[in-house]
Amino acid sequence: MADTTHEKPSETRSGALLSVRDLGKTYAVGSGEVEAIRSISFDVRAGELVCIVGPSGCGKTTLLKCLSGLLAPTAGSVALDGQTVLAPPKKMAVVFQEYGRSLYPWLSVQDNVGLPLKARGVPRGERDDTVRAALEEVGLGHALTAFPWQLSGGMQQRVAIARAIAYEPEVLVMDEPFAAVDAQTRADLEDLVRRVWQDLGVTVLFVTHDIDESVYLGERVLVLSSSPTVVQEDLSVDLPAERDQISTRALPQFTELRTHVHEQIQRAKRGDRAGLPA
Amino acid sequence: MTSVAAAAAGRRQRVLGVVGILGFLLTWELVALSGTVSRTYLPTASTTLLRLGRELTTPGFWAILADTVITWSAGLAIAVVAAVALGTVVGLVPFLERATHSSVEFLRPIPSVAIIPLAVLVAGLSREAALMVVVYAPFWQVFVQVLHGVADVDPVARDTARSYGLGRLHRLRHLVLPTALPYVITGVRLAASIALVLTITAELVIGNPGLGRQIELYRSAPDAPGLYALVLVTGGLGILVNLAARAAERRLLHWHPSVRREAAL
Ligand SMILES: Nc1ncnc2c1ncn2[C@@H]1O[C@H](COP(=O)(O)OP(=O)(O)O)[C@@H](O)[C@H]1O
Ligand SMILES: [Mg+2]
Numbered sequence: 162m163a164d165t166t167h168e169k170p171s172e173t174r175s176g177a178l179l180s181v182r183d184l185g186k187t188y189a190v191g192s193g194e195v196e197a198i199r200s201i202s203f204d205v206r207a208g209e210l211v212c213i214v215g216p217s218g219c220g221k222t223t224l225l226k227c228l229s230g231l232l233a234p235t236a237g238s239v240a241l242d243g244q245t246v247l248a249p250p251k252k253m254a255v256v257f258q259e260y261g262r263s264l265y266p267w268l269s270v271q272d273n274v275g276l277p278l279k280a281r282g283v284p285r286g287e288r289d290d291t292v293r294a295a296l297e298e299v300g301l302g303h304a305l306t307a308f309p310w311q312l313s314g315g316m317q318q319r320v321a322i323a324r325a326i327a328y329e330p331e332v333l334v335m336d337e338p339f340a341a342v343d344a345q346t347r348a349d350l351e352d353l354v355r356r357v358w359q360d361l362g363v364t365v366l367f368v369t370h371d372i373d374e375s376v377y378l379g380e381r382v383l384v385l386s387s388s389p390t391v392v393q394e395d396l397s398v399d400l401p402a403e404r405d406q407i408s409t410r411a412l413p414q415f416t417e418l419r420t421h422v423h424e425q426i427q428r429a430k431r432g433d434r435a436g437l438p439a
Numbered sequence: 440m441t442s443v444a445a446a447a448a449g450r451r452q453r454v455l456g457v458v459g460i461l462g463f464l465l466t467w468e469l470v471a472l473s474g475t476v477s478r479t480y481l482p483t484a485s486t487t488l489l490r491l492g493r494e495l496t497t498p499g500f501w502a503i504l505a506d507t508v509i510t511w512s513a514g515l516a517i518a519v520v521a522a523v524a525l526g527t528v529v530g531l532v533p534f535l536e537r538a539t540h541s542s543v544e545f546l547r548p549i550p551s552v553a554i555i556p557l558a559v560l561v562a563g564l565s566r567e568a569a570l571m572v573v574v575y576a577p578f579w580q581v582f583v584q585v586l587h588g589v590a591d592v593d594p595v596a597r598d599t600a601r602s603y604g605l606g607r608l609h610r611l612r613h614l615v616l617p618t619a620l621p622y623v624i625t626g627v628r629l630a631a632s633i634a635l636v637l638t639i640t641a642e643l644v645i646g647n648p649g650l651g652r653q654i655e656l657y658r659s660a661p662d663a664p665g666l667y668a669l670v671l672v673t674g675g676l677g678i679l680v681n682l683a684a685r686a687a688e689r690r691l692l693h694w695h696p697s698v699r700r701e702a703a704l
Binding site for chain 1: 593595596598599601602603604605606609613614617620694695696699
């Protein structure tokens with residue numbers, strides 16, 4: 162599974178796998194309007210792990226829905242592999258914040274993970290193998306026949322991650338996946354995301370409101386301003402590739418980076434906009 | 440600890456139930472014996488139970504019971520299949536839902552019994568006429584539940600299905616119908632009891648074979664113990680239908696929070 166993903170060079174001429182241009186989204190609410198995103202532009206190269214961090218309500222979920230073809234932007238465009246995204250792309254898997262609602266309670270763990278493959282017409286035997294491998298990758302090889310509601314929150318989110326892995330995407334998009342789990346579980350899941358990224362060579366877009374999490378996980382951090390939203394800063398994270406919850410977080414660079422991101426978010430709140438076009 | 444307490448509570452409830460039934464039979468017996476009501480209209484409980492025992496040993500009784508059960512189950516099956524099929528289509532197409540809304544609101548409250556003359560006009564004094572009556576109210580009962588169920592699909596669950604490339608049929612099979620299932624089952628449980636009432640009513644009024652017609656025959660005989668015995672049978676049938684529906688509900692909805700809680704007790 163990992164090899165095929167590695168061998169696929171999906172760069173376009175510009176070198177970007179995912180390209181977001183002047184993306185804007187204004188919701189029509191009754192007779193009025195809510196401007197959730199003003200204008201966002203960025204590129205993601207194949208194989209990157211990018212964290213998108215911003216305060217609650219700044220439009221992170223809206224941005225992800227536009228990226229993943231679930232919501233049509235009101236301005237600008239998203240392109241994946243040079244193709245404009247108009248509907249959910251086959252190469253993209255999404256892990257939602259609300260795992261309890263994203264997993265189907267009437268399906269067992271293995272049926273939840275296998276459903277997208279079934280819909281794609283993958284034959285039974287091959288499907289079972291892929292599902293088992295994906296669940297073993299997230300440490301749930303023993304829970305195939307359990308139902309999601311019999312598992313803890315952290316385990317449910319692992320199932321959702323396994324479902325994304327089994328889908329064999331080129332881009333893995335995650336919307337605050339660990340906002341609702343306890344601190345210890347959260348640390349384990351963060352390390353799981355880095356391992357999946359390294360093992361499978363997928364491109365990961367990880368959205369969070371947690372500054373420490375964004376710096377710990379990301380190779381690159383996009384800081385969003387508060388609403389109406391723009392990219393406040395595009396920051397490269399020069400931490401070692403092998404990260405450790407204790408030693409990495411104790412590094413001076415880690416502290417510097419998180420302080421920097423923190424200041425950017427504070428500046429954004431004061432309306433001091435870096436990325437705003439004149 | 441709690442399961443022991445629950446078991447004890449269950450036992451106590453069963454004992455209370457039996458005591459209640461015995462009390463009812465005893466009161467009936469005493470009232471009938473006191474002679475305040477003529478024996479022609481009110482036989483004693485013991486006479487009725489003896490008569491019931493005798494009915495249960497005659498093949499004729501079982502044939503009559505089978506007639507009722509067949510009319511009931513056929514009517515219920517037609518109502519449920521039609522309601523799920525039409526309800527799903529109407530519920531998923533906003534245009535159809537708006538177009539049919541006022542007709543549904545008008546047709547639904549018409550009592551099934553008011554359909555009887557119409558059914559007889561169309562199909563004569565036949566089992567088909569009885570079926571039309573039996574299908575009518577249960578159909579609307581389930582249809583409206585299907586509409587609610589189909590509309591209740593969780594937005595996150597729907598986004599999940601879309602982003603993982605589930606096509607229309609897979610969404611219907613694995614998302615929409617399972618979401619609607621609890622609604623449908625509640626509808627079917629209520630519809631099953633309504634269909635039984637309507638089956639007996641149709642047999643009484645239209646005269647197609649079954650318990651209802653036999654009750655009417657015993658009335659005109661007159662054969663009060665026979666009549667009372669069959670009324671008890673219809674009551675028992677109602678209880679069985681309800682128990683079966685509850686059991687089916689627990690099996691099919693083992694994943695649903697309402698059943699999960701019950702199982703956790
Ligand atoms: N469906 C919607 N209709 C109207 N407004 C919405 C809708 N979804 C989100 N919003 C508004 O858009 C803004 C951004 O929301 P969201 O993308 O959920 O932010 P985040 O995920 O960063 O917390 C908020 O002000 C929110 O109220
Ligand atoms: Mg959000």
